[in-house]
Amino acid sequence: MTEKTAQLSKAQAITSEVRRRIVDREWRQGDRIPDEAELAVEFGVARATVNKALQMLAEEGLLDRKRRAGTHVTVNPARKATLTIPIVREQIEGAGLEYSHRVVAQKLSPIPADVALRMSLPEGAELIHLRTVHYGDSQPFQVEDRWINPGAAPGVERIDFHRINANEWLVRNFPWLHADMAFSAENANARDARLLEARQGTALLILQRTTFNDLGAITTVRLAFHPGYQLIATP
Amino acid sequence: MTEKTAQLSKAQAITSEVRRRIVDREWRQGDRIPDEAELAVEFGVARATVNKALQMLAEEGLLDRKRRAGTHVTVNPARKATLTIPIVREQIEGAGLEYSHRVVAQKLSPIPADVALRMSLPEGAELIHLRTVHYGDSQPFQVEDRWINPGAAPGVERIDFHRINANEWLVRNFPWLHADMAFSAENANARDARLLEARQGTALLILQRTTFNDLGAITTVRLAFHPGYQLIATP
DNA sequence: GGCTGCTCTATGTCTATACTTAATGAAACT
DNA sequence: AGTTTCATTAAGTATAGACATAGAGCAGCC
Structure with missing residues (x-):
């Protein structure tokens, strides 16, 4: 013993x-x-x-x-919490579900003003625009709306993201130096609702993240989680 | 030079x-x-x-x-982000606004089942129930729904939270050993909407947190932020 | 083949010592 | 009183040396 x-x-x-x-x-x-x-x-x-x-x-x-x-x-301890932002696939598989994803759109488009601002790029620059849904056991888990800058991630133009998940490809090939991240809540718009198979107006947890390397902004992404999703933080 | x-x-x-x-x-x-x-x-x-x-x-x-x-x-770097959970007052004052708060209710009540579960206390135990609104320049910033366990925070029965903000009093007097924390999104219910002066159904960012010391659960709180609030995390 | 146990290596941790540096509080000086 | 100077102190950082320990990989055994 x-x-x-x-x-x-x-x-x-x-x-x-x-x-x-x-x-x-x-x-x-x-x-x-x-x-x-x-x-x-x-x-x-x-x-x-x-x-x-x-x-x-x-x-x-x-x-x-x-x-x-x-x-x-410390008098007023403003305690810190850490959140690990996992790879979606690992998160879903970690919950014992089968992972799959579907690319809804992948094309080169001029970026709108808000994306230009977040990525510090000139408005109208042409980036790769991706829209993907991630599923766990064929239930929609997360909707991803992503812009990728080939200037900071050379080679991205030739990747077919139907086969490889964009997040994983980027994370494996283009580690970042700096990132901006913000959580918020939004009412599901028509597209979110359709892709997440939820009612329009449902409150969704949104994670908006932009990553940078020494060549500039790599990618910016808006992740909308399925209704009821809880993000756990550890102190 | x-x-x-x-x-x-x-x-x-x-x-x-x-x-x-x-x-x-x-x-x-x-x-x-x-x-x-x-x-x-x-x-x-x-x-x-x-x-x-x-x-x-x-x-x-x-x-x-x-x-x-x-x-x-690392092959699939699951990078970590840190969030500092600041004292509401400091957060509001840090934004250059004038802080004030209003206690909507303060009374001893038997706890409902979900709170009992979160705090690992027997259902029906009597705890202090507080409902507070925090304002920045008289705009509602955050609605707080809190239960405090006098068993882990002795002396709390005699505090008048109209004068002292509960969060600050607790943080200053009862540092915690462990905490559970989760972020989610909810549609504003009637009460949230009234207190935050928002439309019912608006998506709100919710932070649910329970803290523990060696005597058990100190407090559990549900914070509902005003519509549009963004929580910034730093990598 | 498959299992067991050994060896050796790269990281984990600690120590004793030394020097650097921010900033406090007091002394010296207007 | 207000300001500047300065010694002192506690934390910050780095060092060489030492031992502990997980675990990869090999050797030998059934």
Whole structure:
């Protein structure tokens, strides 16, 4: 009968202990906590180890650290949440469903003003416009409306996205340096409703994302999730 | 005329250089990259510094690292996005608007089944139920529907939330250990519509969050944002 | 073939030490 | 009082060295 010890590193152990002291209010919001050297002595580790632990908590938003001023418990912790934006296919298959997708449209078109703005490209530039529906067990899961810039993703003109999912092809071939991302809610328009097999006007969760590499904007995409979809974020 | 050098640490400099090599496809998806020792020699730094840099990129999702197997460029990078959930007041004031809030209801009530489930509490337990509207320059910004568990947040019974915003009071007095968070879209119901001064049925971005400390669930809240609200995430 | 156990390697983690740097608070100077 | 200067302090970063450990791949066994 072996103990199922969680096997924490020393740094992680210190993080949890400090977190516990904050949650149990031994160290109150605004308090200055002992400095790294003192904690190193208390926990019997090197200062570098304490430093690593406290930096993790600072990133988490629980601690405020400043040179010379010391480390304080954040007064109004604006905690951070991480969301992993998975590949649609993996997301669907991960839920135990069978993935399929259908390309509704793929053609070269002049971009409208809002897309030009998001991608920092001249209005009227010709980009590849794609409209795709992603299915899980033949239920519509997500509608994708995407513009791809061949200037930043050379070779894209020759790809047939009926065979390869655009998201995956791009992600595998053109890693990005920077991205803009925004979530919002929209009432399903006629096209969304038709493609998602939902009633027009239904509230849909929308993710709008634009990615850039050193050649400029690669792609911008509007993802409309099926009604009722919940996006889970982990703290 | 001093150079406005970005003042990167060595570890950060290595991160950007490695990121550049990936984006410029000198190192392709799936490739194995040189090991820490080799990179340490190449960049003229200690192995610990390379380790720190590569760990950052691994957290970002660009690299896959395994003992003995080495470091590979991720094939399907499921990149992560961070969202900072700010205090409403700070968010509104940060936009240059004047913050105010109105408590629509504050009373002890038995919790309905869905709330009991989310908070892992017995159905029918009596919690504090709060309904609040937050305004920016007297435009409704967000509607808050919150349940607070006095069992995990002792003292809450005696607080008058007309004077202090519940979110801030909780955040300042009861830091949490764990949280569940989900985003979704809902059509405004009659109450949402009235409180947000919007049309019934309008799509609203909803954030549902439950926080826990070592005594159990502290609070669960459903935040409905005003129509058109965009939540920005940073990669 | 298929399984077992060993070996060796690349990453994971920690330590002790050192130097750098922001910024505080006080002293010195208008 | 208001301002500038400056020493001091705590965090930030880097280093060389060490040991731990997962796990890929091989060898040998049935």
